[in-house]
Amino acid sequence: MASPVNQVGSNRVLDRNGPITDGWERLADDETVKPGAAVLVSFQRLKNEHNALFAEAAAVGVEVGGDVNLDELEPFLPRLGLIVVRFAFMRDGRPFSVGRLLRERFHYTRDLRAVGDFIPDQILFLLRCGFNSFEAGPDFSVDALKHGVAAYTVWYQRGVERNVTIAERRLGKENLGQESA
Amino acid sequence: MYIYDDFDHTIAKQRVAEFRDQVNRRIKGELTEEQFRPLRLMNGLYLQLHAYMLRIAVPYGTLSAAQMRKLAHIARVYDRGYGHFTTRQNIQYNWIKLEQVPDLMAELATVQLHGNQTSGNCVRNVTADHFSGVIDGEIEDPRIVSEAIRQWSTFHPEFSWLPRKFKIAVTGAEKDRAAVQWHDIGLHIVRDDAGEVGYAVYVGGGMGRIPVLATKVRGFLPKRELLSYLEAILRVYNRYGRRDNIHKARIKILVRDLGPEEFIRQVEEEWEASRHSGVNLPPEEEIRIARYFEPPAYEKIAVPVAAFEDAKKANRAFAQWISTNVHPHKTPGYAIVTISLKPIGGIPGDASAEQMEAVASLAERFSLAEIRVSHIQNLVLPHVRQADLFAVWQELGKIGFANANAGLVTDIIACPGLDYCSLANARSIPVAQRISERFADLDRQHKIGALQIKISGCINACGHHHAGHIGILGVDKAGQEFYQLTLGGAGDETASTGQLIGPGFSSDGIVDAVEKVIDAYLDLRQPNETFISAYRRVGPAPFKEKLYGVSR
Numbered sequence: 253m254a255s256p257v258n259q260v261g262s263n264r265v266l267d268r269n270g271p272i273t274d275g276w277e278r279l280a281d282d283e284t285v286k287p288g289a290a291v292l293v294s295f296q297r298l299k300n301e302h303n304a305l306f307a308e309a310a311a312v313g314v315e316v317g318g319d320v321n322l323d324e325l326e327p328f329l330p331r332l333g334l335i336v337v338r339f340a341f342m343r344d345g346r347p348f349s350v351g352r353l354l355r356e357r358f359h360y361t362r363d364l365r366a367v368g369d370f371i372p373d374q375i376l377f378l379l380r381c382g383f384n385s386f387e388a389g390p391d392f393s394v395d396a397l398k399h400g401v402a403a404y405t406v407w408y409q410r411g412v413e414r415n416v417t418i419a420e421r422r423l424g425k426e427n428l429g430q431e432s433a
Numbered sequence: 434m435y436i437y438d439d440f441d442h443t444i445a446k447q448r449v450a451e452f453r454d455q456v457n458r459r460i461k462g463e464l465t466e467e468q469f470r471p472l473r474l475m476n477g478l479y480l481q482l483h484a485y486m487l488r489i490a491v492p493y494g495t496l497s498a499a500q501m502r503k504l505a506h507i508a509r510v511y512d513r514g515y516g517h518f519t520t521r522q523n524i525q526y527n528w529i530k531l532e533q534v535p536d537l538m539a540e541l542a543t544v545q546l547h548g549n550q551t552s553g554n555c556v557r558n559v560t561a562d563h564f565s566g567v568i569d570g571e572i573e574d575p576r577i578v579s580e581a582i583r584q585w586s587t588f589h590p591e592f593s594w595l596p597r598k599f600k601i602a603v604t605g606a607e608k609d610r611a612a613v614q615w616h617d618i619g620l621h622i623v624r625d626d627a628g629e630v631g632y633a634v635y636v637g638g639g640m641g642r643i644p645v646l647a648t649k650v651r652g653f654l655p656k657r658e659l660l661s662y663l664e665a666i667l668r669v670y671n672r673y674g675r676r677d678n679i680h681k682a683r684i685k686i687l688v689r690d691l692g693p694e695e696f697i698r699q700v701e702e703e704w705e706a707s708r709h710s711g712v713n714l715p716p717e718e719e720i721r722i723a724r725y726f727e728p729p730a731y732e733k734i735a736v737p738v739a740a741f742e743d744a745k746k747a748n749r750a751f752a753q754w755i756s757t758n759v760h761p762h763k764t765p766g767y768a769i770v771t772i773s774l775k776p777i778g779g780i781p782g783d784a785s786a787e788q789m790e791a792v793a794s795l796a797e798r799f800s801l802a803e804i805r806v807s808h809i810q811n812l813v814l815p816h817v818r819q820a821d822l823f824a825v826w827q828e829l830g831k832i833g834f835a836n837a838n839a840g841l842v843t844d845i846i847a848c849p850g851l852d853y854c855s856l857a858n859a860r861s862i863p864v865a866q867r868i869s870e871r872f873a874d875l876d877r878q879h880k881i882g883a884l885q886i887k888i889s890g891c892i893n894a895c896g897h898h899h900a901g902h903i904g905i906l907g908v909d910k911a912g913q914e915f916y917q918l919t920l921g922g923a924g925d926e927t928a929s930t931g932q933l934i935g936p937g938f939s940s941d942g943i944v945d946a947v948e949k950v951i952d953a954y955l956d957l958r959q960p961n962e963t964f965i966s967a968y969r970r971v972g973p974a975p976f977k978e979k980l981y982g983v984s985r
C-alpha cells in the first residue's frame with residue numbers, strides 16, 4: 253500500500269526547523285496511482301510512464317541517485333513538484349553537486365529533498381546546496397538538526413541561497429547576494 | 434602574515450563550538466563512531482594505534498612566533514611535550530585525549546590555528562613554497578592565492594564530501610619547492626606573453642599505490658578566474674570520481690579513466706557553464722589579502738657584510754652550515770635559514786616544547802617574528818640579517834637544531850610508520866634513524882652532496898618515497914618488515930617517479946643497501962654531478978650491479 257512519505261517505515265520528513273507534515277506518497281514501480289494523489293516515483297518509472305503519471309496524479313515527484321543524468325531529467329523539471337536525491341551512504345557527496353546544479357543551472361524551484369544516511373551535521377551544507385526538506389530515520393535528532401543549522405552565521409562561499417559572502421561583506425556590499433538572486 | 438578579521442574569527446569560533454557539540458554527542462553516544470569518524474577527521478583527529486592523533490594545519494607553511502609558542506604550549510599541556518612536523522606543512526600530536534580536544538581547539542583558535550580539513554575527504558590544508566615571498570625570481574607570493582584558497586575551501590557547501598582527500602599546492606618561482614606535480618591540483622604561478630599573471634594548472638598528481646605525475650590541464654589560467662576553475666574541476670570530480678573503491682577514488686584515477694583529453698573537455702565544459710556564477714574573488718578582496726603579504730620593512734644593508742664573511746672564514750663548522758642551511762634572500766644583506774629537524778639519530782620532524790619555544794624566541798629576535806614549515810619536515814627563519822647568522826647558528830646549536838645537513842643524505846623524510854600508524858606494514862622512523870647514524874660524519878655528507886631519502890611505512894606513501902632520489906617503502910613479507918628500494922624519484926620542477934631497483938631488503942639489510950647505492954654513485958659521478966643527475970645519466974644498471982652483484 254502506498255502511504256505518505258512521512259509514515260513510510262518510521263521515516264519522517266523535516267525541514268530546517270524540524271518535522272513537517274507531508275502529503276507525498278512513495279509508489280513502488282508496480283503500484284497504481286490513486287487519482288488525485290501526490291506521488292513519488294522512481295526515475296525509471298517517470299521515464300516510462302510520464303504521460304499517464306502527469307495525467308492521473310495531482311502532483312508528481314521523482315527520486316534519483318547521486319549519479320543522475322541531469323540532462324535526462326531536464327525535460328520533466330517544469331512539471332515536477334518534488335525531487336528526492338538519495339544518499340547511497342553517509343559520505344556520498346554527489347547529492348551536494350546535484351542539488352546545486354538543479355537550482356543554479358536548471359533553475360528548478362520546487363521541493364528538493366534529501367533521503368538516506370546523512371546526519372544532522374550535514375544539513376547546513378545541504379541547505380546551502382539548495383535542499384529544503386529531508387527524509388530521515390527515527391534516530392535523526394531534531395535537536396542536533398536545530399543546533400547544526402545554526403552552527404554558522406557567515407560563509408566564505410556563496411551558496412544556492414545567494415547569501416552575501418564574507419568577501420562581499422568586507423566590501424560593505426551587504427545586499428549583493430540578495431540582489432543577484 | 435595574514436591577520437584574521439572579525440569574519441575569520443567568527444568562523445573559527447563557530448567551528449570550535451560545533452566540534453565541542455559533536456564530541457559531546459559522541460561521548461554521550463548520540464553519534465555512532467561511524468557517524469563521528471568523518472566529523473572528527475575533518476577536524477584533524479585520527480584514532481591511531483595507541484591514542485588519538487591531532488593534526489593541526491600550518492596554512493601554506495607560515496607561522497608567527499606567537500603561533501609557535503602556542504604549539505609548544507599544546508605539546509606541553511595536552512601531549513607528552515613534543516610535536517611532529519609533517520610533510521604537508523602540518524604539525525601532529527600523537528597522544529591526545531578526545532575529551533580535551535575542544536578546549537585545545539579553542540586555545541588554537543585564539544592564534545588563528547585549527548585542525549580544519551587536515552584530514553577527511555575534503556580539500557586539505559593548502560601548501561606552498563616554504564620560501565614564499567623571500568626568494569628571488571618569484572612572480573608572485575603564492576601565499577596570497579593560498580589564503581584565498583584556504584577561505585574558499587573552508588567548509589565548502591558542495592565539496593566537503595569528496596570521493597577522497599584533495600590536496601592543493603602552489604608555487605610562485607620557477608624552481609618548484611612545493612612539489613605541485615604530485616598534488617591533486619598543483620598551481621604554478623606564471624606570466625603569459627602579455628605579462629599578465631596567472632596559473633599553469635596541473636591536475637591528478639598523487640602518490641599512494643599508483644604514483645602519478647599530474648597532467649597539465651591549462652598552460653595559463655587568468656588569476657581572476659581561479660576559483661571558478663577550481664570549482665569546475667572539483668565538481669567534475671565530486672560527481673564522477675569513484676566512490677566504490679578507496680584505492681581508486683583519487684582524482685588521478687578519474688583523469689586516467691576518462692583520459693586527459695576527455696577530463697579536460699569535461700572541466701572546460703563545466704567551467705563555461707559556471708564561470709560567471711559569482712564564485713571568483715572580487716578584485717578588491719584579492720588586493721586586501723595581498724596587502725598582508727607585502728614585504729616587511731627591511732633595513733638597507735651594504736653587502737658584503739664583513740662580520741658574516743669573516744665568521745665564515747674563521748669557523749669551518751659555521752661555513753659548512755651556511756653552505757647547506759642558508760639560502761640567498763631577495764633582499765641584500767638578508768638570508769633564509771633552514772632549521773634542520775633532522776639531528777643524527779633523531780626522529781625526522783620532531784620538536785619538543787622547549788625547542789619550539791626557543792625557535793619562537795629566535796624568530797622574534799632575528800626573523801621579524803616569522804617562521805616557515807617546509808614539506809621536508811624542517812623549519813625556516815625567512816628574514817635573518819646576514820650579520821645575525823652566526824648568533825642564530827650558535828643559538829640553534831644550544832637546542833640541537835644546528836645540523837648542517839639541509840638537503841643532504843641525513844635530511845630524511847619519514848612517515849610515522851609502524852611506531853604510530855595503524856595502516857603501516859613496517860617501521861619508518863627507526864630506518865631513518867639508522868641511516869642517519871650510518872652517515873653521521875658531516876664531511877662525508879657534504880662530499881655526497883644533495884640527496885633526498887624518503888621513507889614510507891606502507892604503500893600509502895605519506896613519506897613520499899616515490900619522489901625520493903632514494904625511496905624506501907616498507908612492506909610486509911610473511912610477517913616480517915621488509916623494505917623496497919626505489920631510485921630516481923624527484924619532487925621538484927623536474928618531477929619523476931622513482932623506479933623499483935630490485936628485490937627488497939630486510940630491516941638489517943636496508944641501511945647497507947642505501948650505502949651501496951651511494952658508494953656506486955660516488956664511484957661513477959662526474960665533477961659537480963648530483964646523485965639525481967648521475968642517476969638520470971647512467972640509469973639503474975650500475976646501482977643494480979652494486980646491490981645484487983650481477984649485471985643484467
Ligand code: SF4
Pocket residue numbers: 848849850851854855856857858861889890891892893894895896
Ligand atoms: S605511509 Fe602508511 S605507514 Fe606511513 S603514515 Fe602513511 S599510512 Fe601510515
